[in-house]
Amino acid sequence: MDAGSYTVYMEPGLRHRFASRIASVAAAHRFAIVTDEHVGPHYADALAASLAEHGGVSVHVLPPGEAFKTRDTWAKVTDELLAAGCGRDTTVVALGGGVVGDLAGFVAATFMRGVPVVQCPTTLLAMIDASVGGKTGVDTASGKNLVGAFHEPAAVLADIEVLRTLPVAHRRAGLAEAFKHGIIADAAYLASLDASAGSILAGDASATLDAVARSVKIKAAVVSSDAREHGLRKTLNFGHTLGHAIEHVSGYALLHGECVAIGMVLEARVAERLGVAAEGTSDTIEGILLRAGLPVRPPRDLSSADILAATRLDKKARGGTVEYALPERIGVMAANGHAWSIAVDDAVVRAVLA
Amino acid sequence: MDAGSYTVYMEPGLRHRFASRIASVAAAHRFAIVTDEHVGPHYADALAASLAEHGGVSVHVLPPGEAFKTRDTWAKVTDELLAAGCGRDTTVVALGGGVVGDLAGFVAATFMRGVPVVQCPTTLLAMIDASVGGKTGVDTASGKNLVGAFHEPAAVLADIEVLRTLPVAHRRAGLAEAFKHGIIADAAYLASLDASAGSILAGDASATLDAVARSVKIKAAVVSSDAREHGLRKTLNFGHTLGHAIEHVSGYALLHGECVAIGMVLEARVAERLGVAAEGTSDTIEGILLRAGLPVRPPRDLSSADILAATRLDKKARGGTVEYALPERIGVMAANGHAWSIAVDDAVVRAVLA
Known part of the structure; x- marks a missing residue:
């Protein structure tokens, strides 16, 4: 489905083709998969293995939950990307729910002044709402999403089959x-x-x-x-x-x-x-x-x-x-x-x- | 002079009219002046006083130099804006050299997902180069400007008379x-x-x-x-x-x-x-x-x-x-x-x- 300048793909079983879809919408020298401790164990290894056919891959695992959607986590993930050798020619892959999507999106929005992000939402909320529209950001002690950027994804890849484990x-x-x-x-x-x-x-x-x-x-x-x-x-x-x-x-x-x-x-x-x-x-x-x-x-x-x-x-x-x-x-x-x-x-x- | 979607104003003595120019290009409920310890004492008070006719004003003073162009300083300034009651309807005013412009620009780019910034460069380098083009950002231990965003200013106001003290x-x-x-x-x-x-x-x-x-x-x-x-x-x-x-x-x-x-x-x-x-x-x-x-x-x-x-x-x-x-x-x-x-x-x- 067309969402302005990018496409939202909704195909049951799509997770088996995430890598080739990501590589076709946002080809890069390196792919940085950002996920969390809940989602990572289910899907990150398979995605990393298939993405490796298209470029270098690193996986960045966040603690789960809104409490970690902070500037500190954002800085830590950014530093991990730098340590992994990511440069401008990197695509960030957000594999998780709304928190992962917001945080990974903000990392992508600000890494080297902006690299592409592909949103792979794994919760109903993220599929229905958070992954579409380009809002990214983190919370501060003063409130939610007070720091962030508009950064449209290169694409949204939603596989409703992953909701089985939700x-x-x-x-x-x-x-x-x-x-x-x-x-x-x-x-x-x-x-x-x-x-x-x-x-x-x-x-x-x-x-x-x-x-x-x-x-x-x-x-x-x-x-x-x-x-x-x-x-x-x-x-x-x-x-x-x-x-x-x-x-x-x-x-x-x-x-x-x-x-x-x-x-x-x-x-x-x-x-x-x-x-x-x-x-x-x-x-x-x-x-x-x-x-x-x-x-x-x-x-x-x-x-x-x-x-x-x-x-x-x-x-x-x-x-x-x-x-x-x-x-x-x-x-x-x-x-x-x-x-x-x-x-x-x-x-x-x-x-x-x- | 036209620089794409915004104007670079270069008039000797313009600093005396900064406030009205800022209010006309980026009217806001609040104005957050970001400056440093070198420039602030010369110009910030006068600017704050005249901007107060157009809205609430807060002044944020950075330690001088590239060593402070960091995520920590960015977070601190952001928190100061929040504490001062700044919301979406805020214009950031960058009053200083390249470091102030980059950092204040990045604060503006990411505050509430982006508020306007007016660049008021006070060094030759910032007037000639840094204030034009929308690059904003901060350094990390890994290198310069690795974190940032493209965020075009609402206008650039350059008064070469301020170079007298440079x-x-x-x-x-x-x-x-x-x-x-x-x-x-x-x-x-x-x-x-x-x-x-x-x-x-x-x-x-x-x-x-x-x-x-x-x-x-x-x-x-x-x-x-x-x-x-x-x-x-x-x-x-x-x-x-x-x-x-x-x-x-x-x-x-x-x-x-x-x-x-x-x-x-x-x-x-x-x-x-x-x-x-x-x-x-x-x-x-x-x-x-x-x-x-x-x-x-x-x-x-x-x-x-x-x-x-x-x-x-x-x-x-x-x-x-x-x-x-x-x-x-x-x-x-x-x-x-x-x-x-x-x-x-x-x-x-x-x-x-x-």
């Missing part, structure tokens, strides 16, 4: 972003996802492939019309302002998709309270998320004041007021002129969090 | 890059610079402004035809492969421009030895540099083997062989097809270094 909690978290795509752009897709969520969680290949394809199509269309997030792309942030804040305050104890689910319900309530969204929008969203087994409220041990404070660290906190992408109704986001985001007073958010 | 050694180092522009693209400019070098070193405003204007014109033409350095832009690296190696091995004890001067003489000798350059090219270059008081040989205490080894760390070391941009004759670089660089065997470089 824990169901992670499959569920990936569904949250798929629901988001339906909510922001396609009510019919949301309804069909609501019906097929059980099959996807159970690992049904056809239902999963359909969701990946429809989500990537929505995301690619949004991103290719506004790569740098000056307008329409902001709609993809629905659920993420409060979602990121909850993720940050929880110390990344919750999965990203779980936080987005909670964030979507809360932000839809904000939208209703402001009269932006039709009444009942948040209840509809909550019902769908609950049926899929996703959380819809912040854990009790997180303080509302801390969550509110964390929203101010968001990149979307422009000019002192925090901006939200809000729905008008299922399938349609509020344009607010061409801004696609709305400044919301803390008082409204505080009331929703109460 | 030590003559730094003015001389800036001249080296101006000579480079003549050597790679304009023999007539090189001849006129050879004649006016004494006036420029003495601080003559008209000779200096002429050199800045002609150099920026050459650099901007090259860069706008090949921003990402796939071809013609490589000619700007003349003198830099060995220059960077010498700079690295010297522990940054020599100024960048001094190393480029030495590098140009050595690389011209490489070109003659390979039969690429007309005989006498290196002697002509050496004569001009000597007349301007620039060094033309590596310091005796640097080992040739170390310098040679350091060339392999270069970004231009593609596929295991180090690539050089080499002259054919004064004013004309060797195209080598459309590559604009030539792989050179270590043996040839070793012979020239001997």
